[in-house]
Amino acid sequence: MSCEKYRLGNEPQRTQRTQRKERRKRDVIFTNDLEKALGQYILYQDILIELEPERILYLAVPNSVFDDLFEEPIGKLLLRNHRLKLITFDPKQEVIKQWIIPS
The missing domain is CATH 1.20.5 (Single alpha-helices involved in coiled-coils or other helix-helix interfaces)
Structure with a gap:
């Protein structure tokens, strides 16, 4: 016991x-x-x-990865520095959810 x-x-x-x-x-x-x-x-x-x-390159990431990564300091830094063109997508539905293009 x-x-x-x-x-x-x-x-x-x-x-x-x-x-x-x-x-x-x-x-x-x-x-x-x-x-x-x-x-x-x-x-x-x-x-x-x-x-x-003339071609534009995008980094495609699943929604869940984007949501997790860009809540972290490293993700915020990447967005703040405007280096990445991103596409977020839903892998289950196989649809693009968001295009993120730095200004």
Whole structure:
């Protein structure tokens, strides 16, 4: 009986630690994906400027990613610097939701 109480008593702490670890792991994966996507965007944009300057490149992101990313400081910085042309889309409905063009 005392073992059960001990385990139950520690469960919130264990859950919080697990949640923090999962959040850190998710943030690292997300940061790596963002760095890769931005690097590709810049590379493709430079190539298009040379080969087909009349074409415009957009970075397409799912709504949920856009909502999560651009609530974070890094996302706000990207929007504030006006470097990205974005399209947000709903992957389930397969429709474009928003065009974001820097002014």
